[in-house]
Structures are given as C-alpha cells and as structure tokens.
Amino acid sequence: MRKGIIPLLLCLCLLAGCAGRAANDAETVELMAMDTFMRVTAYGEHREAAELAKEEITALESLLSVTDEGSEIYAANHAEGKPVTLSSDTAALLSRALELCESTGGALDVTIYPVVRAWGFTTDEFRVPEADELAALLERVDYTQVSMEGNTLTLPAGVELDLGAVAKGWTGDRVAALLRQQGVESALLELGGNIHTVGAKPDGSLWRVAVTDPAGDGYAGVVEVANKAVVTSGGYERCFERDGETYWHIIDPDTGYPARTGLQSVTVVAEEGVKCDALSTALFVMGPEKAAEFWRETGGFDFILLTGGGEIVITEGIEGSFSPYGAWIDQTVIVLRR
Ligand code: AMP
Ligand code: MG
Numbered sequence: 001m002r003k004g005i006i007p008l009l010l011c012l013c014l015l016a017g018c019a020g021r022a023a024n025d026a027e028t029v030e031l032m033a034m035d036t037f038m039r040v041t042a043y044g045e046h047r048e049a050a051e052l053a054k055e056e057i058t059a060l061e062s063l064l065s066v067t068d069e070g071s072e073i074y075a076a077n078h079a080e081g082k083p084v085t086l087s088s089d090t091a092a093l094l095s096r097a098l099e100l101c102e103s104t105g106g107a108l109d110v111t112i113y114p115v116v117r118a119w120g121f122t123t124d125e126f127r128v129p130e131a132d133e134l135a136a137l138l139e140r141v142d143y144t145q146v147s148m149e150g151n152t153l154t155l156p157a158g159v160e161l162d163l164g165a166v167a168k169g170w171t172g173d174r175v176a177a178l179l180r181q182q183g184v185e186s187a188l189l190e191l192g193g194n195i196h197t198v199g200a201k202p203d204g205s206l207w208r209v210a211v212t213d214p215a216g217d218g219y220a221g222v223v224e225v226a227n228k229a230v231v232t233s234g235g236y237e238r239c240f241e242r243d244g245e246t247y248w249h250i251i252d253p254d255t256g257y258p259a260r261t262g263l264q265s266v267t268v269v270a271e272e273g274v275k276c277d278a279l280s281t282a283l284f285v286m287g288p289e290k291a292a293e294f295w296r297e298t299g300g301f302d303f304i305l306l307t308g309g310g311e312i313v314i315t316e317g318i319e320g321s322f323s324p325y326g327a328w329i330d331q332t333v334i335v336l337r338r
Contacts, residue, residue: 025202029054033061034168036192040175042184043202049182053175057191060174063090064167066113066160067122073161077113081157091151093170096274097163101143103298104282107290109143109253111155113162119258121249122162126240128247134256141253165233169277172196172229176273193232196273200226206321211304212236213326214264220306220328224321229273233280234265234306250284261287262308269318270301279303288313292336299338 027050030039040053065071072090086094094110101108113122114137120126129137140158147154155161163170168191176196179187187198188207197207206224213220214236223230235248235258252259266283268276279301283291288305295303295315304322305313312333314322319335 031057033057034065034171034192036168037190038192039190040179041188041190042179042198043186044184046179046182046184049179049184052178052182053189056175056178057171060089060167060171063087064093064163066162066164073163076153076155077160079155081155083152083154086151086153088151089174091148091153093163093166093274094146094153094161095148096170097166097278098143098146098148100166100275100278100282104278104286104294106143106253107282107285108165108278109141110161110163110166111141111143111146111159112251112253113160114140114158115251115253115256116162116164116249118256119247119249119251120240121238126242126247128242129256138253138256141256165281166274166277168192168194169229169231169273169275172273172277193234193237194273194277195230197225197228197230210325211267211306212265213328214306216327218326220326221304221312221322221324223267223269223304223318225269228269228271229276230267230269231273231276231280232265232267233284235284236264250281252285259285259287261285263288264306264308266291266306267304268301269303275301295336296338 026041026043027047028041029050031054040050042050063072066073068074072086076084097110101110118129118137145156145159172189172191172194175189176198179198185199186202189196195209201207206226208222208224209230210219211221214234233250239246239248248258250259263284266280268280270276288307302315302317310331312324312331314335316335316337324331
C-alpha cells in the first residue's frame with residue numbers, strides 16, 4: 001500500500017503550477033528513482049541543468065541503494081567487518097546522517113536495516129516477525145558501532161546500513177545546489193513526498209506546498225515557502241495490514257516495532273533537506289511531546305504534526321505560512337512557542 005505520493009504530486013501541480021501549464025517556460029525531467037516517482041522542474045531556459053539534475057539523481061541512487069548489488073551501501077553491508085572505501089558523496093551523507101542519529105538520541109538510527117528487512121519493507125513481502133526474532137535483530141542495531149575515518153567505513157559484522165530515511169533529502173540538497181550552480185533561480189523538486197524549492201516561484205511569490213491528508217486522497221494543509229525543503233514522514237506512506245492491525249515502515253529502534261506514538265504524519269520545514277528528512281522520521285518515532293521538547297532544545301527547523309486525534313500542531317516559525325485545508329480545515333491548529 002503506498003497511498004499519498006501521487007495525490008500529493010497532483011496537489012502540488014495545482015498549487016505550484018508545475019509541469020504541463022508551465023511547459024513553455026520550464027524544463028521538466030521525470031524519473032523513477034529511490035523507489036518513488038521524481039520530477040524536477042527548472043524555470044527558465046535550463047534544459048541542460050534539468051538533464052544534469054536527472055543524472056545526479058541516478059548517480060546518487062546507484063551509490064546509496066540498499067538493495068542494488070552494485071551500490072556502495074550494499075558493498076558496505078556485505079563487507080563482514082572489513083573496512084571499505086566510500087566515495088566522498090556517500091561518506092559525506094553518512095557522516096551527516098550519523099550526526100543526526102546522535103542529535104536525535106538514536107530515534108533516527110541508520111543501522112535499522114536488519115529490522116526493516118525482517119518486516120519485508122525492502123521487498124514488499126510483508127510479514128510480522130516474532131518478538132524474539134526482533135530482539136535478536138536489535139542486537140545489531142546501533143549507529144554508534146559505525147566507524148568512519150575519512151572515507152573509510154568499518155561496520156562490525158552483522159551491522160547493516162539503511163539510508164532510506166535520509167537519502168532523498170540529501171539528494172534534494174545536492175540537486176538544488178547543482179541547479180543553483182547552473183544559474184537556475186527558480187525550481188521545484190518533487191522527490192516522492194520530499195519537496196525542495198530553489199528560490200521562489202518565477203513570479204516571485206512563495207511556493208504553496210501541500211501536506212498530504214494521511215486518511216485520504218486530498219491534503220490536510222498548505223505551507224508557503226521559498227528556498228526550503230518540506231519533507232513528510234507518515235505511517236500511511238508504506239504499510240500493510242495483518243489480522244486487523246496496520247504496520248508501517250517507520251520503526252522505533254528501541255523496540256523493533258513500527259513507531260506508534262499517536263502521530264499520523266510529521267512534516268519538517270528547513271533549508272537543509274537531509275535534516276528535514278532525518279527529523280521527519282525521527283520526530284515520528286519520538287511522538288508529539290518529545291518532538292516538541294526536541295524542537296525547543298535545538299530549533300533551526302519548523303514542523304507540522306498531524307496527530308491521531310485529528311489535531312494539527314505547528315511551530316511558531318510557520319504560523320503565518322501554514323493553513324489547514326480540506327477535511328482538516330476546521331481542526332484546531334496548536335502553535336508551539338519557545
Ligand atoms: P522516511 O520515509 O524518510 O520516514 O524513512 C523511512 C525509511 O527509513 C524506512 O523505509 C526504512 O528504510 C528507514 N527507517 C525506518 N525507521 C527508521 C529509523 N528509526 N531510523 C532510520 N531509518 C529508519
Ligand atoms: Mg526521512
């Protein structure tokens with residue numbers, strides 16, 4: 001089940017005026033990568049930049065995929081305790097990801113792969129593992145065991161990386177930087193549920209980015225941004241049902257089970273896409289109270305939480321730029337302040 005992505009993209013097209021309508025004054029590339037649909041729209045005469053963006057996404061995917069036998073992550077996961085030399089791209093992402101594991105107190109843990117695989121989320125062959133199977137796999141989940149010296153990575157045997165929670169955010173940062181270098185002043189990157197904006201819309205107004213309604217095909221709100229990433233993590237994005245229970249792909253590294261913290265989705269807004277991606281996953285694991293505490297302690301980003309009880313909780317930095325929408329329009333919006 002992978003609801004959410006297509007509706008979000010449709011909404012974005014309506015809201016941001018991408019593709020189709022803008023075909024004459026924009027260059028658009030589309031591709032399937034990192035297990036999702038991606039579209040990059042660069043406004044102005046920037047065909048070459050758009051093509052370079054596509055190449056960059058494909059190149060990063062081939063380094064970072066956990067299942068592709070030719071990827072650096074696959075090689076690292078199969079090195080059986082021996083050191084491997086990473087490209088500077090993979091090393092830079094992994095170093096940043098490890099910082100984010102640390103700063104989130106391990107709510108983000110890039111060594112979660114053995115558990116994610118046991119649930120079948122990498123192959124779509126879903127199953128509910130036994131409690132003692134999960135307990136044994138959790139012995140292998142600990143990002144502090146990852147050793148990086150320059151570009152040399154050593155993983156203890158049995159420890160395996162999964163950069164799925166951060167790779168799209170990182171890719172967005174890289175593609176946005178590349179487009180800027182190419183002179184693009186206005187672009188919209190739709191990388192699955194991750195949105196990155198370069199500059200403002202061509203007419204100078206803010207991009208209106210939709211937040212998907214976890215319960216349906218519409219959207220729950222709109223946030224207006226420029227030069228920012230907007231990244232959502234939600235249980236509805238990849239899930240399956242067994243015996244009346246829904247299980248999703250965001251795992252609590254303390255228990256090995258899908259994180260059930262009373263949240264339907266977490267959207268993070270900040271300049272750095274990899275941070276948005278890491279934090280949307282980690283705050284989903286933390287739940288609303290700890291997420292609020294984390295924001296008060298660290299700052300530097302904003303969020304939109306859609307709770308299981310139908311509340312919308314946002315941080316003060318986006319108070320003036322967020323509006324609820326559709327089925328959520330009459331819901332209470334709680335604004336967190338420092
Ligand atoms: P996202 O969609 O960005 O929230 O990332 C979810 C993906 O990251 C999952 O499909 C897993 O591959 C991986 N993942 C799940 N739980 C965690 C976690 N607690 N820390 C790091 N990665 C995770
Ligand atoms: Mg993420």
